[in-house]
Amino acid sequence: MTRLLAAVTASVIALAAAPAVADTLVDNIEGIRIDEDGKIDRFTGIWIDDDGRIRQILDRGDKRPAGAEYRVDGKGQFVIPGMIDSHLHVMGLGLSALTLDLSETASLEEAQAKIAQYAADNPGRPWILGRGWNQEKWGLGRFPTAAELDAVVSDRPVWLERVDGHAGWANSRAMQQAKITAETLSPAGGRIERLAGSRQPSGIFVDAASSLIQAVVPEPTPTDRDIALLKAQQILLGMGITAAADMGTTIEDWQAYRRAGDNGSLQMRIISYAAGTEAMELIGGPGPSPWLYDDRLRLNGVKLYLDGALGSRGAWLKRDYADDPGNTGLPLQTATRLRNLMSRASLDNFQIAVHAIGDAANAEILQAVGELSESYTGDRRWRIEHAQVVDPADIAKFGEHGIIASMQPVHQTSDRLMAEQRLDEARLKGAYAWQSIRQTGSRLAFGSDAPVESANPFHGLAAAFSRTGPDGQPFGGWRPEEHVPREEALAAFSANGAYAAFAEGRFGRLVPGERADFLIVDRDIMLAPPGDLRDTQVRQTWVGGQLAFSNESR
C-alpha cells in the first residue's frame, strides 16, 4: 500500500467511525436556511430522525424533543445548508489531486527534490504524473531537460505538465515508451524541443506535441479510481460540498461510485451525467437509474458538448473573435447530430445537459430545446452548462421550456480579462449574465467546474454577489448589474442545485422530510464581506444526518 493510499484510507476509517444515524438533536446553533417559501430564515436547532431526514427545524422558543437519542451542542456556531455543486468532475478532481503538485516550487532543485520524494512515497505507481511547474518562477531562463528528471527518477517514466497546461516535461523513460527519437517530427500545432545543436529531444513537448507522450500514459486502474474517489470526497466534504453533479461520468467512473456505495464509503451525493449517449445507455440502460444508497447516487442523464472554451478560442461565436479576425470557433456537433443525440436521450427520459460557451452555441442549444420541447413535453429541466456568452437578443429564451442555467461564478472572476480581449463591448453585455438570465425566469444552478477551478463554494458565493475576484478587483464589481443577491446565490448553490438534479424533496433544503445535509461554519455567510466570505472555514459537514467531515478530526 502506498503512503497515499494509507493516508486516504486512514482518513476514511476515521470518518466511518462517525456516529451512525440516530434520532439526533443538533442544538444551540445559529442556523441559516432557505425555508419552504424560499426566504432566508434563522433557526437554532435541527431535529433529525433515525433515517437521517430532518424531522423538525427549531426556533429559539420551540420546545426541544425529550427523546432524542443523541444530542450535539453546536456551541453557538453557524449552521448552513450543505452546498450543492452543479457542475464539476468528481473523478478528474480526485485523479488530479493524486498527482504531484509542483506549483509551489521556487527552483529546479526544489522541484527535483519533491519529485524524488513523491517517487519514493509511491513505489507502486508505474508512472509519475504531475503538474504546475514554471521555469520562469524558478528563474531558470530556459526549459528544464529530460536529463534533469532522469537524475531523480530513472526507473519509471515521468510526465509533468507545465502550470498553463501548454507544455509537458518528460524523462527519458517516458520518451522511450512513446518511441520518441531524434527522428520524430513535431506534429501540427505542436513542437518537440531539441537539445542545443542537436535533433535530440530535450524532454519538453509544447502544445499538440504533448499528445505524443500523453498517448502512452496508462489509463487509471480501478484502484486508482477508488483512491481518487476517496480523495475527491475528502476535498469536497472538507469544503462543505455535500452533493455534486458529475459532468461526464464514464462507465469506469460509475463502477467506482457503485463500489463506494456498495461498501459504504460513498459519503457525499453524486448526480451523474454520462459522458455521451453510449455511456448513458451502458450506465442507465432503459432510463435514469433509481436513487441509490439513500439518495447518494443517481444517473440523471447525459452531458453533451456543443463547443469548446473561450480561452483556447474553441467557443463557438456568432461573429469573429475580437482578438482573432476570421475565427468564430466551431460547433463540435452538427445541428442534426445535436438534435439526434438529444432526442435519443429524451426518448428514454434522460435529462440533457449541454455544454455551451459561445453565443452561437447558446443560440443553437436554445433553438434546439425549443424544437425538442414540442415532442418531449413534461418536466424535462433542460440544462445549459456554462451559458457563458449569450447574445443579449437570445437571453429571453432562457425563460422558456423550464431551462436551467448551470453556471460557475468563479469563471467570471478568473476569465474577465481574457474575455475582454476575446469579445467586444456589445458581446460582453451577455457574458456571465447571471442576473439577466435569472430575470427571464430561468433557474440558476451554480457550480465550480472543478478541477478547472477550485471547488470552494465560498469563493463562488463571494464572486456571485460581488463580481470581484480574490484581490477585490475590479472595485465595485465587474458589470455589477449582473450580480446575484446573497440569498439567491445561496439558493443557486443549494436548493436550485437540487431542483436542477430532480432532487427537490430529497435534499438541498433544511426543511422537514429532506435529508439532513448541513455544515457548521466559522462565520455568518449572510453578513461577511466578500473577502471574509472567501475564507469561510467548514468545521463539520453532515450528510444525511451523519458526520462526514470534521476539521477537528484531522
Added chain:
Amino acid sequence: MTRLLAAVTASVIALAAAPAVADTLVDNIEGIRIDEDGKIDRFTGIWIDDDGRIRQILDRGDKRPAGAEYRVDGKGQFVIPGMIDSHLHVMGLGLSALTLDLSETASLEEAQAKIAQYAADNPGRPWILGRGWNQEKWGLGRFPTAAELDAVVSDRPVWLERVDGHAGWANSRAMQQAKITAETLSPAGGRIERLAGSRQPSGIFVDAASSLIQAVVPEPTPTDRDIALLKAQQILLGMGITAAADMGTTIEDWQAYRRAGDNGSLQMRIISYAAGTEAMELIGGPGPSPWLYDDRLRLNGVKLYLDGALGSRGAWLKRDYADDPGNTGLPLQTATRLRNLMSRASLDNFQIAVHAIGDAANAEILQAVGELSESYTGDRRWRIEHAQVVDPADIAKFGEHGIIASMQPVHQTSDRLMAEQRLDEARLKGAYAWQSIRQTGSRLAFGSDAPVESANPFHGLAAAFSRTGPDGQPFGGWRPEEHVPREEALAAFSANGAYAAFAEGRFGRLVPGERADFLIVDRDIMLAPPGDLRDTQVRQTWVGGQLAFSNESR
C-alpha cells in the same frame, strides 16, 4: 408494450405480491436435505427468521415455535433444497426464450402462421428472430425461400435459424439490410443458396454465410436484456433453480442484473463469471464484488476459454479425432497467454473458471493450475468447466489444489453417440468421468449449460445417477461405473454448487443460518426411478424465505 413484455411483467407482479419476509414456519412437510455432516436427512418443518434465513430445521417430534408470524401448511408435500446450477448462461437463456420457437411446426404453412402471429404480437421489435425450423420435418423436399417469409412479414427483417444452427432463413428486408445481392459471393466455409437458374439469393445462408446476416442483427437493447432477465428468472425459478453461476457475464448483462437488484426484481441468485479479463476488471474493479442484494448477486471471477466443443471438433485433443484423422482440434489460447490471464485475475483474487472439453485442454489447464498454485496460494477454488474428456492418466490431478470439476450431467446423455464417433475406446474411459474425478477428492458441481441444454435440474439428477437418457437408453447406463449416487448428485446440484461459488454458509444447504432457499416438489426425489424423477414438477420455489414461484399462481 408488447404482449410479451406485458405477460412477463404480469407474472413478475404476481411474484412481487408474494408475502414479504416474515418470521415464518413451513410445517407439515416431507423434507429432504443434506445436513451439516453431508448426510441425507429427513425433516418435517422449517422455521425461517425475518431476514429470510433458516432459524431451525424441525423433526417430527420437535416443539413448534409459538410466535411465528406466518405459517404455511405444507400438506405433506416434499421439500428439497433450492437447486444450484453451476454452469449456465442467464442472459443467453432469457434472450433465446424470447425469440420465436419453430421447433414444433409440422409444415411450412404452420410455420408461416406462427411467424405472422409472433410479428403481430411484437409490433415494437425491429427484427423478428427465431430458431428451430426443419424443412425435412415439414416434408418440403427443399429449403424454404425469402419470398415465403416476405409473404407473412415484409415490414421488418426476419432471421430464423435452422434447428441444427447450421443454416439461417432470411426475408428480403434482412437481405437488404445486410446488402446481399446477386453479386454477393459465398464466404469461405459457407454458402449462399441461390434461386434455381439464377444468381439471386434464395434467402438461405448455410454455415459461415450466416454471419453475413448475423452481422446486421441489432444487439439487444437494455430493455431487451431487462425482459430477458425476467424471462430467465421465470424459467429457472419454475424449474426449481434458486441460484446459478452465469458463465460469461458482459458489462451489459451485469448492468441488467444490477438494475433488477436495484428495483427489487432480482429474485434468484446469480454468481457471475465475467466474459474475459476486461469485463472482469470493468465489472469488479480491483477485485470480486461484495455479495449484493441479500446474497443475490456477486461477481466472483472470470470465465476463460481454452478450447471449443466436441461436436464441432473444436475440442482440443491429445491425438487425432477418431472420425477425422489429422485433426486434433485447437487451443484457443497459447500456454503463455492462458497463464498471463490466469495470473492477472488471480493477483486481484478473482476466481478462475476455465472451459476445457478435450483431453489436451484438460491436461493443459491442470498443468497451469499446478504452476499457478505455487504463486497464488490460499483458497482459490480453481474451476474447470465441462472437464468432458480427460486422459485417464491426468484424472488424479483433479484432486490437487482444491480443483472444482464443474460438469453437466445432461451433456453425457445428449452427446454419448457423438462422443463414441469422435473418440476411441481408450479415450471414452475418461469421458464424462464424474465418479473417477470425484474419487480423486475433487468436488463436483453440476449444471446444465442452458440454453445449450434444458436447465431442468431433475433431468440432470436423473442422468447423474442413471447414466441413461430420457428414452432409458442405454439399458443399465452408459459406462455406469461413472454414475454418481443420488445423494451425491443432489449435493452436486446444491451444497457443492454453493461451495464452488464461495457461497457456503450463505445458501445451498437447509441448515440454520443459511438463506431459506427450498422447493416444494410433487415426488420423493430420493426414491423416484429415473424416468419419474425427470418428470418432477416444482410446485413452489422459495428464495431467502420468500415465495418466488408457485405453479398454482399461473
